Amino acid sequence: MTLAEQFRACWLIATFGIILFTAGASILFWNEGRAVRKTLSLDEALNDAVTLNPENPIESTYEGRLIHIFGTLVTDEPLTEPEYMIQVNSVKLKRRVQMYQWIEETVEHRYGESISSVESEDRTYYYNMDWRDYLIDSRNFYIRTGHHNPKSFPVESRLQVAERVQIGYYGLGAAVKDRINTFVELTSDQRPEDPAVKLHSGLYYHCNDVWNPEIGDVRIQFSFAGLEGEMYTIVGRLEKGVIVPYQTSLKSNVLLVSKGQLTLTEVFKLEHRSQRMTTWTIRFAGWLLLFFAATATASVIHVALSESRFLSRIAPDPAYPVTANFIMSFSLALLITSLAWAFHRPWIGVGLLLAAASPFLYCTRGVGLYQRVN
Secondary structure, three states, X not given: OOHHHHHHHOHHHHHHHHHHHHHHHHHHHHHHHHHHHHHHHHHHHHHHOEEOOOOOOOOHHHOOOEEEEEXXXXXXXXXXXXXXXXXXXXXXXXXXXXXXXXXXXXXXXXXXXXXXXEEEEXXXXXXXXXXXXXXXXXXXXXXXXXXXXXXXXXXXXXXXXXXXXEEOOEEEOHHHHHOOOOEEEEOOXXXXXXXXXXXXXXXXXXXXXXXXXXXXXXXXXXXXXXEOOOEEEEEEEEEOOEEEOEEOOOOOEEOEEEEOOOOHHHXXXXXXXXXXXXXXXXXXXXXXXXXXXXXXXXXXXXXXXXXXXXHHHHOOOOOOHHHHHHHHHHHHHHHHHHHHHHOXXXXXXXXXXXXXXXXXXXXXXXXXXXXXXX
16 A cells, blocks of 8 residues: 555544644644753853842842842731731732532433434533632523522622832842742631621631522632741842842743742752753653654554665554554654754753664664675
8 A cells, every 4th residue: 555545544543643743743842942941041040140138238239130038028018808807917818709609510311322323312400509719600501590690799809919028128029929829728816897797617708607508698718828927038130129030141031939948059959840840741741742643643654664675664563553653752752852952952962862763773773684684
């Protein structure tokens, strides 16, 4: 069978495989480019950074420099929820609101199903009541009678952010405050003055009966992040007394925010570790797409390579499809990765390229031995 005949015989699955290959290759190449830029940017930032004592007055000589500080958070004014007697000195205060609503669930039943078609189809609709932090539109329900949800929340969720946050003499910019996201549940020591609001298990209920809520009842949970007095380590650019993201020569922003007291080397090691985890997660996703692409196009690739006596040695073996597809997809992933690294770290690129070519070099050696024997 020729290549054209084989492609026509499985054109749909082969086309799908080509799409998967394009997507996987694009993801891998983008991810490696991102990883290279991030690694080089972190190395550049580490060389440029200087450690300062935040308790000392700010010196103008460090304006625009990348600085490393650690110390306790200080907020200007507390964040409050007066109706619930809540007041906390923190970077953020979050109010999460949930409303008791009708929920529609469907179960699809199929009867008289055959290989070619489904003769009849029916669905069963179930309606339950539960807490949700988003509005469910009951106008789209199949059975609307007796299942009406409110059209809006009586109390909205919101996030308060302290306007002024400092570590010593240094202010924290908006980007730094955005990185402080370790929330802890908060409950006030005082009960709300409004008798309609009930406090139970750290939640504030707007209802008549906590144990038997009705449609439209609301419960609220409060949490905070960045409590005043907590120790944080910050690495960023100093701009008019405020720490903001630092832009490297590769146009990559560097802003490191970690809870606790960390040295300059430790905070960069922590960021490198986080970047490696992200990079390997995306690498696995890209390789998985290449593996499925190789599986979908295995028959076409086998016919294409089998037309050459030399290339036939590296053609996927139909007797071991999973192994062959794994080796091919793994080699392709390494090849794409090596191309991304070759421009910035040549030795890493060459090493990855040899690893990618090793299965093919082994098969080439087999061809040479075969030719000498014959």
